[in-house]
Amino acid sequence: MLPLDPQADVGRRAWVACPNCDDRQGCDPCAEGRSCSAHWRYLLSNTGSLLHLQCPSCTHTWTHETHFGATRSRWERVISGLRPPR
């Protein structure tokens, strides 16, 4: 297991499935696309529509392409604590 990244901040979270541990299996809020209080990832950084994430369950780090572009409302459904670039 990797240590948590020094940039990991509970105030910056993203609701994206972890490709490593898939801990959202069988979770109702996650299945409905809501902001689950148990299953979220640290948002380490972002570049455009690319999110750099770390999973608090298994400490896996990866890059997630949101394809959201400048659609702010969709960004705001996935991340909290970080405003998207204009």
Ligand SMILES: [Zn+2]
């Ligand atoms: Zn994980």
Ligand SMILES: [Zn+2]
């Ligand atoms: Zn969940």
